[in-house]
Amino acid sequence: MTNKQHWMVSFVRVAAVLFGLMACLTVLVYTPFYSKFILFLLNRFVPVEVNTVAARSQQMAALSEHDDLEPGSDLWVARQAYLKVMQDAARRQDAASLNLIQARYDLLESEIKRNQEHENSLQPDQQIEKVLRHRKHELREELQADDTRLASEIANLDMPDNLQLMDKYIHFLKTYPVDTSASEVVNQQMYSELQQVSSSPQTSADSADIKRNDASQPSAIVVLGGGLTLDKNRKDIVVNNYTKLRLETTLALEKRNHLPIVLSGVEAPYMQTWLKAHGLSAKLLENRSMNTCENSRFSSLLLQKKGGAPKVMLITDQYHMPRTRRLFAMNGITTIPVNAPMPTRLTSWKPSVQNYDHSRRANYELLASIRDVVFGVSDCREVP
Template sequence: MMLRLIRYLSVIFILIGVLIVFFYTPFYSDMVMRILNGVVPVEVNQVAAESQQMGALSENDDLEPGSALWIARQAYLKVMEEAIRTQNSHDLVELHARYQVLQQEIKRETEQNKIKKPDTTKVPFLIHPKDQQAHSEPNIASGHIEDLLVGQSKENSALMQKYIKFLKTHPVELKEQTAIDDEIYKDIAYVNTRNNAKNAGEVRKDVFNTQEQPNAIVVLGGGLTLDKNRKDIIINEYTRLRLEKTLEVEKETHLPIVLSGVEAPYMQAWLAQRGIDAKLLENKSMNTCENTRFSSLLLQKQGGAPKVFLVTDRYHMPRTRRLFALNGIETLAVEAPMPTPLTTWQPSQQNYDHSRRANYELLASLRDMLFGSSGCREVP
């Protein structure tokens, strides 16, 4: 009996030893990635996707998604598209004048009903590259998110129709010599950009080989750390490698860049030092779920981005793509390298670092798909 027990224990110890050795090989992390890419769904939620196709992406708008001013702007762009077809400059000037009146009315009403909200901004976090894990706690997109996005609730749809009627019929007085000002030219270009994206039959083929041109490049922060002087805060190796990959994508596509995470201001400074002006910052998210949710809201606020290039590491990619899909955005994966490469076959510590990341993302993805998760705010 004792001999049989010793044999069983020996077999168990041998299996554990083999498994540990397997963790230190490049084959384990590759196996996990095949599992993740096979089981994690990335089909876009079509209801949420409608909210990403209401306007043209802009790097300069600063309107809260779902707000009356944002709905008014989308109504204005819709009516302007109709007015452009008439090729009548007087119609455009009249429309712009009505839009200005509508904005004033909305601001006046908003001031009367304004409710102050406490600032929940958190300070940036510090993560050493060796201890870096992908942001945690993603959450399955709930039904509340669609109501927040313009055009998804009955109230917002009704408000949109009300504003369209106002922009078409509200009486305004114009001088005979009134000309189209710079703002109208910008808005015309805004509408034309959207129409070109929708109607283009063929898009320039580049190294990314996509049939439908994405609208932006979204880069997820990988953490911050301390500089060598132990005083200054800088981006860590995970974030740096993602930004280096972003430079390659931007060079090929010249698309707007969205920087996501509390690391965003530091990422923006890093890119600025290399001649890239990234204007779209989402700097409130503290985990992957908030990365995807807040970035989606930012893109929707800027006019919509149904498809984006997504830059993060290979292990983080499946879970992140799924969460963006739940928020209505299709993603094209652009994998950034890890700080340490895999060896060809022999066991090593750097292979184990990859295995840890793979295990983390495997467990996090399964948890999210089966149970969802907490700690993900609905709005920034």
């Protein structure tokens, strides 16, 4: 009887201690200190080192003068093929092949220009075939009427003729034997500049007069969607409070920096509607991504295809920022963090339900960051 009573007393004591700890943890979660502590851990331990091979390919794109090529032209398709091969090399961490790819691309570009000069010298009756072959160029004005559709066409090369030509160019860029001695000097200079950029202090968010091809300065403002909701009429879809606050931050930031805006996520068309209603329009819409990994991957691909962006100003909330910066870094892009506010504000010290919103967000990002760092990301598509 004594042993049984002793066992029951021990059980009650342990249960009381556990109950007390759970009560303390619950109170802590509703204070502002819990989310601040998690945020400290995220900023302290989530790595944001840039993948140097991917960054080098981004910089090589940014230092080019080919971001204004006509979509659908042979030079434009060759450019997309070049970027795809460069991205594949970056994903394999194959830095040695970058010079070789660059040298092949230089040869391919020269050959295309030579063929175009020859076609331009033909008599009018000999140009009929050329006109028919480039009939797809007439789609450009139609596509420009819809920014979302244009971004999708450019990002995915949906035109059948382009796909066939791109396969041909990719084969050339992967197999043609060339001497890389000439391109190594140029690319080594690029790599040296990249190393200087990665070791320099972060640029202030208040900087202005940005030079597009200066890889040490941000090239764009990237805004991540935070979700959608129904309007007050319960019919129309609009941006939710998380996304709205990020867009409000974008308005203020664009006034100081005058950089092109990239909207990322399936929310992008609705984000564009909100921006236009406030007198601003995004340059690019990446509207295929369904999660943070795809946000970073698809945005980096689209930026690279439009000329490259070794550094961008990134807008999301403070809890989401460390994991997002890491994923952009893995795609070769350095980020300048610009935190958008949360829909609810933390109290100064006392427990409150509004603090729980921050704690819940912090918990999710903590677990997601641990998953990404330890196990990798498994729900992220390679291409849009």
